[in-house]
Amino acid sequence: MYKAFFKLARNPFDLTPDPTYFVSTRRHNEALAALHYGIRRHKGFVVVTGEVGTGKTLLLRCLLRLLKESKDIAYAYLFNSRLSPTEFLQYILSDFGLPASGKNKSELLLDLGQFLVSRGSKGLTTVLIVDEAHHLSEELLEEVRLLSNLETTDDKLLQIVLVGQPELDQKLDSVGLRQLKQRIALRAQLGPLDAAETREYIEHRLRVAGAEGDPNDLFAPEVIQAVYRHSRGFPRLINTVCENALIIAYARQIPKVSVDIVEDVAREFRLDMNFFGEAEGSGTHGEMDVQQAAKVLRDLYSALRKPVARSADLNVPVSLEASEYEPNI
Numbered sequence: 001m002y003k004a005f006f007k008l009a010r011n012p013f014d015l016t017p018d019p020t021y022f023v024s025t026r027r028h029n030e031a032l033a034a035l036h037y038g039i040r041r042h043k044g045f046v047v048v049t050g051e052v053g054t055g056k057t058l059l060l061r062c063l064l065r066l067l068k069e070s071k072d073i074a075y076a077y078l079f080n081s082r083l084s085p086t087e088f089l090q091y092i093l094s095d096f097g098l099p100a101s102g103k104n105k106s107e108l109l110l111d112l113g114q115f116l117v118s119r120g121s122k123g124l125t126t127v128l129i130v131d132e133a134h135h136l137s138e139e140l141l142e143e144v145r146l147l148s149n150l151e152t153t154d155d156k157l158l159q160i161v162l163v164g165q166p167e168l169d170q171k172l173d174s175v176g177l178r179q180l181k182q183r184i185a186l187r188a189q190l191g192p193l194d195a196a197e198t199r200e201y202i203e204h205r206l207r208v209a210g211a212e213g214d215p216n217d218l219f220a221p222e223v224i225q226a227v228y229r230h231s232r233g234f235p236r237l238i239n240t241v242c243e244n245a246l247i248i249a250y251a252r253q254i255p256k257v258s259v260d261i262v263e264d265v266a267r268e269f270r271l272d273m274n275f276f277g278e279a280e281g282s283g284t285h286g287e288m289d290v291q292q293a294a295k296v297l298r299d300l301y302s303a304l305r306k307p308v309a310r311s312a313d314l315n316v317p318v319s320l321e322a323s324e325y326e327p328n329i
């Protein structure tokens with residue numbers, strides 16, 4: 001709607017996790033590198049956690065693009081974790097292109113085992129990737145652990161990536177899952193962006209969307225600061241604030257977003273200080289405030305999702321130095 005008015009080729013703040021918009025912040029870059037390194041080096045288990053809307057699914061889409069480029073890697077990608085153990089295995093086998101319907105659990109496990117052994121003997125890499133893994137029941141997490149038992153004397157046959165919200169960490173901390181926890185070789189965490197990253201983020205997305213000239217012509221530095229103040233650097237919320245600010249600027253036929261407009265959006269979405277449970281007049285926010293804010297935002301986020309599909313090529317500047325990604329348990 002506003003694209004022509006602001007001379008943009010695409011919507012810069014679409015909520016779809018689109019790898020072409022990927023901004024390689026330090027944390028995102030490290031997490032992506034840990035995932036790629038863990039898979040490539042057959043480390044077994046890799047776990048990435050992060051608050052809602054911090055870029056976990058986007059990260060996985062970036063990873064999938066990297067994996068697709070490798071002929072020796074096959075992966076199953078699961079994003080609906082609310083399945084029974086049999087459905088879970090059926091889904092995985094189907095994603096690997098194996099017949100799965102009508103088979104019982106032991107048949108499925110046998111087929112999967114044979115598939116993994118056959119790939120392993122040819123030096124090929126096989127990966128199971130689970131997004132929204134915080135929804136996995138303890139029963140399914142135990143199944144996942146059993147799958148990780150499929151190994152030869154010197155190699156793990158299935159690389160497993162679990163990605164989810166912080167509840168996943170809590171689940172993995174539970175006594176019943178301590179065996180699984182011990183197997184995690186690599187961990188990474190995503191969080192909100194800081195002020196400088198928020199600026200880089202907004203400017204980058206505007207450039208990718210085809211903004212002509214300086215992105216600050218549309219979002220001046222003080223406007224970006226206001227976006228940061230209200231979004232606390234949570235990427236999905238940054239998108240929501242910026243998108244709505246553009247819509248308002250367009251409706252008012254103003255060629256750039258102003259601080260007032262951002263304030264209006266924040267009010268509309270109730271992102272004022274009280275929304276975050278922060279004391280009046282407090283100018284800073286510590287780790288606890290961010291966590292508190294994240295919890296409150298979870299409900300809001302689910303209402304903000306918009307289904308828009310789009311894809312294009314990824315160019316991820318990722319460093320894969322082995323020494324940087326040692327196990328941290």
Ligand SMILES: Nc1ncnc2c1ncn2[C@@H]1O[C@H](COP(=O)(O)OP(=O)(O)OP(=O)(O)O)[C@@H](O)[C@H]1O
Pocket residue numbers: 014015016017018021022023024025028050051052053054055056057058059165235236239301
């Ligand atoms: N590093 C980044 N670069 C560009 N865009 C990002 C980045 N991180 C997050 N985003 C954007 O923020 C929005 C939320 O990201 P995403 O859906 O991946 O979050 P999530 O952590 O999977 O959230 P949830 O916990 O709700 O599943 C998306 O529009 C995504 O494109």
Ligand SMILES: [Mg+2]
Pocket residue numbers: 056057058131132
């Ligand atoms: Mg997600």
